[in-house]
Amino acid sequence: MTAPSTATATSLVAYEDAVRRYDPVLGIEVHVELGTLTKMFCAAEVAFGGEPNTQVTPVSLGLPGALPVVNGKAVEYAIRIGLALNCTIAESCRFARKNYFYPDVPKNFQTSQYDEPIAYDGWIDVELEDGAVFRVEIERAHMEEDAGKNTHVGGATGRIQGAEYSLVDYNRAGIPLVEIVTRPIEGAGDRAPEVARAYVQTLRDLFRALDVSEARMERGNVRADVNLSLRPTPESPLGTRTETKNVNSFRSVERAVRYEVSRQAGVLDAGLPVIQETRHFHEEDGTTSSGRVKSDAEDYRYFPEPDLVPVAPSREWVEEIRAALPELPTARRRRLQGEWGYADAEMRDVVNAGAIDLIEATVAAGTSAGGARKWWMGELARRAKQDEVSLEDLSVTPAQIAQLQGLVESGRINDKIARQVLDGTLAGEGDPEAVVVARGLEVVSDDGALLTAIDEALAAQPDIVEKVRGGNQGPVGAIIGAVMKATKGQADAKRVRELVLDRIGQ
């Protein structure tokens, strides 16, 4: 289907202008692939990167005669998610069939929950970068199965248009998904893009904390569909929404919302109606384009899946799962901030830098909270930025950083040498201890060797000796500097100062 010309003919409105005159309302659907060992309805293995069509059974291929059986672990994971989102867990709920013909859906229907989700009526607090907290209401979280993956071959764009043929990999077909649907998110105002991003990021952190998914955006473990509409004022009825599909990074979520705000404002300014449709997001330029028109909503002919019995989690089981829930990200942040004694701004920086796990592990390996933060938010953050990688992708472990800081604190190396040791570790020369030994970087602590260097320095600069003897300790730094230079920086500067003053007779 082609984009309606009226929608593309209008111009974009600058974002700030758009949100001054229109109130954006969000609605976000997030799909998360669960990290179960097997698929939603059969024993086919769930693993990333297998040869196409090797992780399949008659059930996930939709062969004649095959029947689904619900994966109990997937139900448990869905309940974990539901509880973490403060939802009510259904006492009994059914799967339904969503009927539509498409080659990546092996049965030509998707088995999904429709009017009976496993979890409903919840909320989650989302923290924005400046520390403001925004509450997002959750309508439902339901279970379903993923589709296979189409690869269109022979076209320029990888899209189906112009392709010579298409291949389908059913390894992904039947992987358990939980879809989380928000209620309309109102009141975000000009911060709507930020709220959308923070919401998806909060869910990603939640999935990881709950250990229900690896939640890797780049692998498509977490996918977001972003609905957006504009209205003149917060009191006006909801406007017509668009649904931007498969927005698969935090940054893209933010950009997609920004773009749709600008675009829809342009359409409304031109006096035209926003068309209810799905839209595609383009990473390259941050724009969206028209997909499928939804006004004559497709008829999926939902009906209860007759091959499955209702899922009826006992209240005892739900309470067991609730009791076993791990600490959730917000509570953990609050606890760690208390334990570490970080100021609010410090903690926010740590969170935004994605350093919380790394610092926690470094502290666990024996480093003070201050020492750990100094490394991860200082030198390591600088190097990560320089190499354009994330902190966790640096080739140094929290245990190695703890060892490095230990070397500094025991006086065996100083801060300057420590950076050289870090170079060695990052270069794959081994643990800091090993680098110190191999590179011969240990602090010179033999007073005899130091005194020789001090005497030489004193002899070379008699004028300074005089000044110091005269009671002015200011210039002593010049002597210390000369000694440090002579010992190639391996001396403990504090000790050198003591010895110099002692030698001069002060």
Next chain:
Amino acid sequence: MGTSDMTNDITRLSASDLASALSKKDLTSVEATQAHLDRIAAVDGDLNAFLHVSTQEALATAADVDARRQAGEELHPLAGVPIAVKDVVVTKGLPTTAGSKILEDWVPPYDATLVERIKAAGLPILGKTNMDEFAMGSSTEHSAFGNTKNPWDLDRIPGGSGGGSAAAVAGFEAPLAIGTDTGGSIRQPGAVTGTVGVKPTYGGVSRYGLIAMASSLDQAGPVTRTVLDAALLHELIGGHDPHDSTSIDEPVPGVVAAARQGATGDLKGVRVGVVKELSGEGYQAGVSARFEESLEQLRALGAEIVEVSCPSFAHALDAYYLIMPAEASSNLAKFDGMRFGLRVEPAEGPVTAERVMGATRGAGFGDEVKRRVILGTYALSAGYYDAYYGSAQKVRTLIQRDFAAAFAKADVLVSPTAPTTAFRFGEKLDDPLAMYLNDVATIPANLAGVPGMSLPNGLSDDGLPVGFQILAPAKADDRMYRVGAALEAALESGWGGPLLNKAPELKTTELAR
């Protein structure tokens, strides 16, 4: 013709008699299997009960069972007794078509659970039997691979959808067969061919590997010549299967013990309910007469006959023809030429997935299948769902309540299985509604999930067999075996042997062995 006479004798044995001959080593499984293969070769040219005969596989299984028996291994009671399987049940390595062009050359890579159980017990599978396409029909005339003939009269239908299994058993091509019953497809062919057919309680036999028509109604079961044989096969294929969520997680009711108990002829204290709504108008005179006589027999055996009323049964056919096509329209969506089976490219224009799906389904499905897919698609459409599918589910609940009330008054319910004896080919082919009416007495059991049995209870005025239906509460399948075996014993003593002895001899083709 010594061989031929011997063949005849073996093929006329019931499965239980064959089993005891095998266990006494009076006979080998290879001999028994070969005898049935010979019979198939001799008569199936006329009957067309089989779509595929698996000679090599059957004989290999038979030889294996014989060797194990010779070695003194403990075997299943039915080990070595050959069996035929309706072609809607998937069999690893054997073609499985469901009677449809769309699956003409498909060979499944896996076995249905019930087939696994048959293989594990060592029953040689003779082949796959003919059926209405995707089990949609009451005459087997909707098979894409030709009509199956009724052994009683080759101009008449063998019932459907499981006409192949019923004709194979009635024609002595197999002592046992597997059928499936969504609205009567085991029981009605049983009635019109003079054989025994049982639809177990829904969930009593695993549906894993049954090519689904209507998931909430389908149930596999035995097709045999005696009630005891049905019980033996029922116990073999029944029981919980973790691959089928709707399978009952309880032991199979003691149906073999019940059949043996019933055969002693004592039904004292058993209350037999006659369903008022399943008799009278629309039932052929001979059918009604045999039914009344059977009631007298039951009374003579000590049973108490009571009348029960199930008013909602009047709407059963209507509800069935909404629920069944709705589920079928979705179940049959997977036949699209993308992964298996027939693939047809459009004659002209672009070859897109959607167009290949359309061309494949257009060419691969027969008219009755298309009719039901369209009906079902319509019934599930937005705006019509509540009026059609939703209302039908309510009727279903009412029918279940009627059954519950009736079973409070009676231990089993009875009726004629089908309103008429076998009709002639083509007689109802152009009138789907007349065809559908054949199932009026069998459909309520499927809608309620309760078990049903049909056994032969005589010949109508036209000399064709009539069936007697016994229904029991869910999970009480043993009750109908007890009553059925008692009635069978009484009837056979009156006839001086099985009813099938009255069937005309089939013309045999001389064997080239």
